[in-house]
Amino acid sequence: MFDTFQFEFMRNALMAGLLASVACGLVGVYVVVKKIVSMSGSIAHSSFGGIGLGYLLKFSPVLGAMLFALLSALTMGVVTKKTKLPEDTATGIIWALGMALGVIFIGLSAGYAPDLMSYLFGNILTVPSSDLLLMLGLDAVIITLIIIFYKDFLLLCFDEEYATVAGMPVNQLYLLLLCMVALTVVVLIRVVGMILVIAMLTFPAALARRFTNDLKKMMLLSVLFGMVFTFGGLWLSFVLNLASGATIILFSGIVLLITYIVGGLKQQRAHH
Amino acid sequence: MSVQEEVLRLENVNVSYGSHVVLQDINLAVEEHDFLGIIGPNGGGKSTLLKVILGLVKPYSGLVRVLGNTPEKSRSRIGYVPQTSNYDHGFPASVQDVVMMGRYSRAGLLRYYNATDRAVVRQALQEVGMLEHASTQIGQLSGGQQQRVLIARALVSEPSLLLLDEPTASIDTTMQTEFYELLEHLKKQMTIIMVSHDIGAVSVFVDKIACLNQRLFYHGSREVSPEVLEATYKCPVQLIAHGNVPHRVLREH
Numbered sequence: 194m195f196d197t198f199q200f201e202f203m204r205n206a207l208m209a210g211l212l213a214s215v216a217c218g219l220v221g222v223y224v225v226v227k228k229i230v231s232m233s234g235s236i237a238h239s240s241f242g243g244i245g246l247g248y249l250l251k252f253s254p255v256l257g258a259m260l261f262a263l264l265s266a267l268t269m270g271v272v273t274k275k276t277k278l279p280e281d282t283a284t285g286i287i288w289a290l291g292m293a294l295g296v297i298f299i300g301l302s303a304g305y306a307p308d309l310m311s312y313l314f315g316n317i318l319t320v321p322s323s324d325l326l327l328m329l330g331l332d333a334v335i336i337t338l339i340i341i342f343y344k345d346f347l348l349l350c351f352d353e354e355y356a357t358v359a360g361m362p363v364n365q366l367y368l369l370l371l372c373m374v375a376l377t378v379v380v381l382i383r384v385v386g387m388i389l390v391i392a393m394l395t396f397p398a399a400l401a402r403r404f405t406n407d408l409k410k411m412m413l414l415s416v417l418f419g420m421v422f423t424f425g426g427l428w429l430s431f432v433l434n435l436a437s438g439a440t441i442i443l444f445s446g447i448v449l450l451i452t453y454i455v456g457g458l459k460q461q462r463a464h465h
Numbered sequence: 466m467s468v469q470e471e472v473l474r475l476e477n478v479n480v481s482y483g484s485h486v487v488l489q490d491i492n493l494a495v496e497e498h499d500f501l502g503i504i505g506p507n508g509g510g511k512s513t514l515l516k517v518i519l520g521l522v523k524p525y526s527g528l529v530r531v532l533g534n535t536p537e538k539s540r541s542r543i544g545y546v547p548q549t550s551n552y553d554h555g556f557p558a559s560v561q562d563v564v565m566m567g568r569y570s571r572a573g574l575l576r577y578y579n580a581t582d583r584a585v586v587r588q589a590l591q592e593v594g595m596l597e598h599a600s601t602q603i604g605q606l607s608g609g610q611q612q613r614v615l616i617a618r619a620l621v622s623e624p625s626l627l628l629l630d631e632p633t634a635s636i637d638t639t640m641q642t643e644f645y646e647l648l649e650h651l652k653k654q655m656t657i658i659m660v661s662h663d664i665g666a667v668s669v670f671v672d673k674i675a676c677l678n679q680r681l682f683y684h685g686s687r688e689v690s691p692e693v694l695e696a697t698y699k700c701p702v703q704l705i706a707h708g709n710v711p712h713r714v715l716r717e718h
Contacts, residue, residue, distance in 0.1 A: 226553075226556060226557060228553070341575065342574075344565075344569070344572070344577065344578060345569075345574065347558070347562065347566070348566045348569055350556070351552055351553075351556055351558055351563070351566065352551055352552045352566070354521065354547065354551060355545065355547070355551070355566065355618075356569070357521060358519050358521070358540050358543065358545050358570075359541065359566070359567075359569040359570040359622070360540065360541040360569070360570050360573065361569065361574075362574070402557060405557065406557045406558075406559065406602035407557060407559065408557050408558065408562075411557050
């Protein structure tokens with residue numbers, strides 16, 4: 194039987210998994226259909242700079258991560274829209290700069306960095322209640338933005354040129370979308386860690402894409418798959434005694450791979 | 466004769482990408498309910514000209530007035546049919562979703578699409594003969610069908626000016642006639658500018674014709690002499706006349 198202590202652990206873990214699935218399921222769909230996977234990876238990794246800054250200046254590394262993720266999302270958006278620097282190059286630069294800053298900051302903080310591993314690789318079992326509240330707040334912001342700007346994001350992702358012609362403030366909405374990715378990174382950091390965030394932004398949405406041609410249904414399915422992956426992976430990590438974040442990602446990857454293989458076989462059979 | 470509203474005016478417009486001159490000293494005036502065809506070789510600046518009209522490409526000199534205003538202010542009144550290759554064919558959007566995007570210029574930020582929007586979309590789908598495919602994912606259609614969907618998307622914005630970029634490129638010959646009948650019908654409601662490298666296709670249906678190859682040769686009627694074609698394509702007409710061009714370009718000869 195669980196005692197109270199264990200119960201709180203489990204309750205927080207389940208809540209964290211749920212909140213993470215909602216954010217990554219919804220925003221992941223945009224990341225996948227707008228093809229900004231590597232840009233999102235860059236936003237996620239650059240947040241390491243903020244984690245380092247948090248350690249150095251002794252404030253919450255999660256808030257530091259949020260600051261850096263938002264900052265790099267805005268920088269990347271402005272740079273790719275307003276300068277001739279290729280998206281790909283900007284992605285690489287911001288990715289590396291954020292990581293480098295993080296390493297320097299942590300070095301400067303005299304090497305004292307408790308739970309550093311949990312920010313890098315996630316630990317769903319140690320999410321404090323304060324972070325849960327933050328995650329809940331960010332989920333609410335993300336859901337509200339999607340409800341308000343659903344039709345705008347749809348057009349933006351489908352055909353940016355036509356969106357411009359139709360009078361949409363394309364650059365502003367694009368920045369908003371990248372900021373939503375940044376917020377999602379923050380929601381996911383405690384669960385799978387900043388290094389593996391990109392997997393949770395991609396796998397559930399990519400799997401959902403295989404089952405529907407409708408963006409709304411894709412979002413619902415993607416959230417659902419996010420939950421299946423998170424809780425399935427968490428359970429496996431218990432059973433096999435492995436790191437939870439990495440097990441969640443591996444489990445999702447294997448499921449995704451199997452559906453692609455099965456799908457491929459079915460298609461081949463249909464051809465014969 | 467009544468004075469017609471001037472829909473488009475370009476004066477001494479020059480466009481270049483870096484040192485590469487794309488459009489040189491373009492002058493053009495288009496009046497209400499004109500149906501202008503612009504022909505010219507690939508790379509002659511046809512798509513760029515349309516993008517100048519839409520304000521997507523900024524000329525480094527010259528004046529562009531669309532519907533009495535700047536392109537940016539007027540473009541929500543322009544219906545634009547780009548070449549199909551602009552979007553990801555695997556995108557999870559149905560035909561209906563895509564056509565609905567044409568209502569964006571009417572709705573703007575912070576308003577959901579409503580019953581009127583949905584009715585207009587159905588009407589447009591009917592008009593281009595794609596109503597039965599309303600729920601089909603966009604990438605599953607043939608090139609010609611996708612083209613018709615993009616035309617429907619342009620129509621639902623209820624534009625004053627319709628811009629068509631190579632609309633016949635992916636439509637097969639039997640459907641082309643149908644397509645031009647649709648344009649004949651639309652001509653009564655709006656001004657149309659269509660660019661194409663397919664000389665035969667354009668010249669039969671348009672009222673006025675212009676040739677574009679960096680420079681614009683405007684004629685004000687649809688008769689194009691072989692000399693002008695030669696100047697436009699910078700090669701003897703004979704070479705580009707595989708499809709009996711003179712027969713279709715000249716009304717009589």
